[in-house]
Amino acid sequence: MSDLRDENILFFPGEIGERALRTRLVAGEDAAYRECYQQFAPKLLRMLAGILRNKARAEEVLQETFIAAFRSIASFRGEVSIATWLARIATNRAYNLIRDESRAKRTAPPAEEPSSGWEPQVEGRDLARKVMAILDQMEPPKKLALLLQAQGYTVAEIAEITSEPRGTILARLSRSRAELSLRMAQAGLAASLITASMEDRS
Numbered sequence: 001m002s003d004l005r006d007e008n009i010l011f012f013p014g015e016i017g018e019r020a021l022r023t024r025l026v027a028g029e030d031a032a033y034r035e036c037y038q039q040f041a042p043k044l045l046r047m048l049a050g051i052l053r054n055k056a057r058a059e060e061v062l063q064e065t066f067i068a069a070f071r072s073i074a075s076f077r078g079e080v081s082i083a084t085w086l087a088r089i090a091t092n093r094a095y096n097l098i099r100d101e102s103r104a105k106r107t108a109p110p111a112e113e114p115s116s117g118w119e120p121q122v123e124g125r126d127l128a129r130k131v132m133a134i135l136d137q138m139e140p141p142k143k144l145a146l147l148l149q150a151q152g153y154t155v156a157e158i159a160e161i162t163s164e165p166r167g168t169i170l171a172r173l174s175r176s177r178a179e180l181s182l183r184m185a186q187a188g189l190a191a192s193l194i195t196a197s198m199e200d201r202s
């Protein structure tokens with residue numbers, strides 16, 4: 001009977017469900033690992049694909065993220081949500097990969113950039129590609145903040161993921177949206193389609 005109650009706790013929203021899942025993960029329960037992956041992997045993959053602009057690399061980093069998380073789950077005390085904790089691991093690994101690849105590309109010939117698999121909520125794949133190209137021209141912290149917000153993370157969650165104060169993130173998002181709007185306007189694109197939806201999540 002107690003096993004049934006433990007299984008049902010997982011589906012409770014909020015802090016109770018978080019504690020239940022964390023307890024099961026620490027205990028090494030296989031079902032908890034599967035449920036954790038199924039619950040958080042899709043959103044993390046979209047975020048990673050937006051950062052890395054390559055679905056295959058995003059999938060590799062996703063797998064590495066969960067392996068690292070499950071290995072260190074005993075040290076996770078629940079100061080932040082599981083989703084935020086996983087996103088922090090994923091973004092750190094993604095940017096480490098970008099730095100490694102940037103050093104390698106300095107001596108390599110340019111190659112065509114594959115599709116990321118991540119697209120903003122705008123009409124038209126061509127417009128989505130153009131927006132991603134503009135984001136690639138922005139500073140990495142600004143790009144990351146916009147991508148995280150586009151994936152539904154709140155300002156508080158982005159602050160936790162990046163280990164920066166909430167005020168810093170608010171200011172960065174404001175500057176980043178303004179820069180994105182300017183760059184899109186210069187490119188002849190309708191910036192309001194994206195920046196308005198992002199502002200709603202601030």
